[in-house]
Amino acid sequence: MKAFTYERATDPVAAARAVAGHPGAKFIAGGTNLLDLMKIEVETPTHLVDVQDLGFDTIERTKDGGLRIGALVTNTDLAADERVRRDYAVLTRAIVAGASGQLRNKASTAGNLLQRTRCPYFYDTNMACNKRKPGSGCAAIGGYSRQLGVIGVSNSCIATFPGDMAVAMRVLDAVIETVDAGGQRRSIPIADFHRLWGDHPEQDTVLRPGELITAVTLPKPLGGQHFYEKVRDRASYAYALVSVAAVIQPDGTGRVAFGGVAPRPWRVEAAEALLPQGAAAVTERAFQGATPTKDNAFKLPLATRALAAVIAESKG
Amino acid sequence: MADRLDPTLSRRGVLTGGAATAVVAATPAAAAPLPPRPAKATPMMPVRFTVNGESRSLTLDPRTTLLDALREHLHLTGTKKGCDHGQCGACTVLVHGVRINSCLSLAVMHEGDAITTIEGLGTPDKLHPMQAAFVKHDGYQCGYCTPGQICSAVAVLDEIKRGVPSHVQADVAGRPQASNMEMRERMSGNICRCGAYSNIAEAMAEVAGGAAKEDRA
Numbered sequence: 040m041k042a043f044t045y046e047r048a049t050d051p052v053a054a055a056r057a058v059a060g061h062p063g064a065k066f067i068a069g070g071t072n073l074l075d076l077m078k079i080e081v082e083t084p085t086h087l088v089d090v091q092d093l094g095f096d097t098i099e100r101t102k103d104g105g106l107r108i109g110a111l112v113t114n115t116d117l118a119a120d121e122r123v124r125r126d127y128a129v130l131t132r133a134i135v136a137g138a139s140g141q142l143r144n145k146a147s148t149a150g151n152l153l154q155r156t157r158c159p160y161f162y163d164t165n166m167a168c169n170k171r172k173p174g175s176g177c178a179a180i181g182g183y184s185r186q187l188g189v190i191g192v193s194n195s196c197i198a199t200f201p202g203d204m205a206v207a208m209r210v211l212d213a214v215i216e217t218v219d220a221g222g223q224r225r226s227i228p229i230a231d232f233h234r235l236w237g238d239h240p241e242q243d244t245v246l247r248p249g250e251l252i253t254a255v256t257l258p259k260p261l262g263g264q265h266f267y268e269k270v271r272d273r274a275s276y277a278y279a280l281v282s283v284a285a286v287i288q289p290d291g292t293g294r295v296a297f298g299g300v301a302p303r304p305w306r307v308e309a310a311e312a313l314l315p316q317g318a319a320a321v322t323e324r325a326f327q328g329a330t331p332t333k334d335n336a337f338k339l340p341l342a343t344r345a346l347a348a349v350i351a352e353s354k355g
Numbered sequence: 356m357a358d359r360l361d362p363t364l365s366r367r368g369v370l371t372g373g374a375a376t377a378v379v380a381a382t383p384a385a386a387a388p389l390p391p392r393p394a395k396a397t398p399m400m401p402v403r404f405t406v407n408g409e410s411r412s413l414t415l416d417p418r419t420t421l422l423d424a425l426r427e428h429l430h431l432t433g434t435k436k437g438c439d440h441g442q443c444g445a446c447t448v449l450v451h452g453v454r455i456n457s458c459l460s461l462a463v464m465h466e467g468d469a470i471t472t473i474e475g476l477g478t479p480d481k482l483h484p485m486q487a488a489f490v491k492h493d494g495y496q497c498g499y500c501t502p503g504q505i506c507s508a509v510a511v512l513d514e515i516k517r518g519v520p521s522h523v524q525a526d527v528a529g530r531p532q533a534s535n536m537e538m539r540e541r542m543s544g545n546i547c548r549c550g551a552y553s554n555i556a557e558a559m560a561e562v563a564g565g566a567a568k569e570d571r572a
Binding site: 040044070078087115132136275276 | 454
């Protein structure tokens with residue numbers, strides 16, 4: 040691990056200022072992904088600003104009947120919240136489908152959104168990776184790509200966003216709240232939060248340097264039946280090959296997002312409108328223009344089948 | 356270093372001098388060895404937390420993980436380092452009663468925390484019920500993963516009691532049961548190379564009060 044200095048922030052704007060004013064500085068909350076990457080020197084921050092004392096660790100009702108989830112609420116506490124389990128079960132189901140009990144106890148809501156891809160070439164510092172080292176090339180293209188992206192990828196990078204929680208939040212139309220070094224606040228719909236790789240795969244999100252996530256808000260409950268179907272190589276503690284987050288209403292309409300396939304949770308509203316026509320109609324539209332490799336082309340039929348399983352379950 | 360200061364040439368001085376000469380001779384002049392990088396001094400930081408009920412103060416390089424602080428600085432070697440990347444669970448400890456991977460946490464992030472390691476759960480004379488159950492049910496072979504397994508197991512039963520949901524729960528709005536399926540799912544962050552999993556689940560079931568029996572048939 041490269042040397043760094045460390046401070047514990049007590050005020051959100053001061054924390055944002057500390058990161059914005061210090062080249063190479065990063066926020067640290069749970070640290071489960073950042074420290075993992077620091078150990079292999081994929082991440083080499085020169086300064087860490089620990090935000091654990093900022094008090095963003097509660098879940099509150101919003102005026103319009105939704106929930107405001109503090110950025111530091113742990114994955115375990117979010118999944119276990121009675122209101123989330125009852126009204127946003129897709130979110131609980133997605134969270135408990137990810138990582139291990141130990142990691143969920145430490146990982147934060149904001150950190151989960153900011154976790155980096157698990158592309159094996161991103162992790163291996165001996166390999167070319169435009170995300171890790173801009174301009175060095177992409178060893179994944181033409182390499183081992185079974186886990187990697189099939190849509191929204193580019194000639195620079197075919198990595199996926201690895202998380203589960205965000206896929207459910209995409210279905211729920213979550214909004215990410217931030218504050219910057221100038222005290223300026225902004226609200227970013229989750230649909231706009233993760234970038235498609237394009238020519239700059241080193242930028243995962245639209246956050247600016249020093250911009251700090253303070254909360255994630257959920258609109259009022261959608262009702263309906265909630266599903267998170269995750270297909271993976273092991274029954275537990277493995278990343279999704281394909282996952283499906285869905286909220287299905289009694290009339291067969293609903294919302295669907297896919298995980299494990301793209302740089303961001305993949306939801307196409309025009310595709311989910313086809314839900315009453317069945318899974319194949321939805322995925323044909325949602326994955327229009329997909330550019331799978333020969334190793335991961337299986338993800339397309341797998342997405343259809345995973346969604347078909349969800350639809351079948353919704354019909355009891 | 357002492358050799359170099361000694362005006363009379365010692366045996367060790369001759370040997371190291373000779374080796375250095377050989378290296379220089381074998382290296383083309385253009386690629387002369389780089390001067391050693393000056394080690395950038397990392398400011399040490401104080402941290403204070405309690406471990407197994409005892410207050411401990413340390414001054415550490417901020418890079419020190421909680422795991423290394425426990426093992427290398429406090430010499431509590433019950434907690435094990437396996438993968439050092441949060442994948443194996445050998446380093447599992449309890450912080451305020453909640454299980455975490457101590458390898459993926461910096462010691463300085465734990466100012467004021469109450470940490471429990473395997474040494475704090477029980478002693479050879481007075482085993483924690485989970486330790487006793489692991490012995491009774493043969494919940495290990497080599498034992499390397501065992502401290503992490505036991506810390507995790509103790510926390511799992513508490514999580515079930517507190518109603519923390521899991522992936523295998525049919526109705527996440529309801530209360531989880533201490534079933535065999537639940538134990539297996541919740542323990543997936545602890546790997547056992549010897550494959551003692553079924554006995555670990557038996558040990559946990561016994562401590563949970565036999566609640567897993569119905570599921571085992």
